[in-house]
Amino acid sequence: MRKSTNTIIGFSIFVLLMLVPASYAAETTVQSNSSTLTIRITDAYYLDASGDGFMDDAEVLFNIDTYSNGRTQFQLYFTLTLPSGRQVQYAYHVNTVLTYLEGSMIFHNDATESGWYNIKIEAVLLTGGASYTALDYDFDPPGHTSGGDPDGELTLG
Numbered sequence: 699m700r701k702s703t704n705t706i707i708g709f710s711i712f713v714l715l716m717l718v719p720a721s722y723a724a725e726t727t728v729q730s731n732s733s734t735l736t737i738r739i740t741d742a743y744y745l746d747a748s749g750d751g752f753m754d755d756a757e758v759l760f761n762i763d764t765y766s767n768g769r770t771q772f773q774l775y776f777t778l779t780l781p782s783g784r785q786v787q788y789a790y791h792v793n794t795v796l797t798y799l800e801g802s803m804i805f806h807n808d809a810t811e812s813g814w815y816n817i818k819i820e821a822v823l824l825t826g827g828a829s830y831t832a833l834d835y836d837f838d839p840p841g842h843t844s845g846g847d848p849d850g851e852l853t854l855g
Contacts, residue, residue: 724835725738725739728829730828730829733770733825734766735772735823738762739817741758742759742835743756750807755804755805755808759801760802762801769794770792771792771793771824772823773824774789774821775821778805778815779815780813814836817837818834820832
């Protein structure tokens with residue numbers, strides 16, 4: 699009897715550990731009458747994404763969960779705020795039947811100052827009535843000189 703009790707306790711502890719959610723840099727959820735949208739920022743950093751030899755690009759990694767009875771439509775606004783206060787913003791309209799998306803937003807040639815940067819993601823959920831949410835994350839890439847004209851690149855998959 700004692701041996702099976704230990705086995706059950708061990709199994710219960712394992713199940714409880716598996717239910718602990720993963721840690722994210724930032725997370726937000728928005729709901730409308732018929733849909734839910736959850737956005738999580740998982741990381742943000744600098745890199746040479748454009749291959750121009752300069753570490754002057756900023757990338758934010760995120761994922762999105764959608765819950766609806768079919769197609770979900772939402773708008774995403776990405777704002778990168780540099781230490782000087784200068785802001786760069788891009789807007790996208792997403793129309794999808796997928797329930798999970800992993801994303802990468804790259805700000806090309808914008809990580810040009812030393813100090814703390816802020817990435818803000820705003821979302822307007824359009825399915826089931828308009829609803830708004832926002833989340834942000836601070837990170838500190840080193841400053842470098844610019845290697846080209848600024849532009850943005852969104853990848854969802």
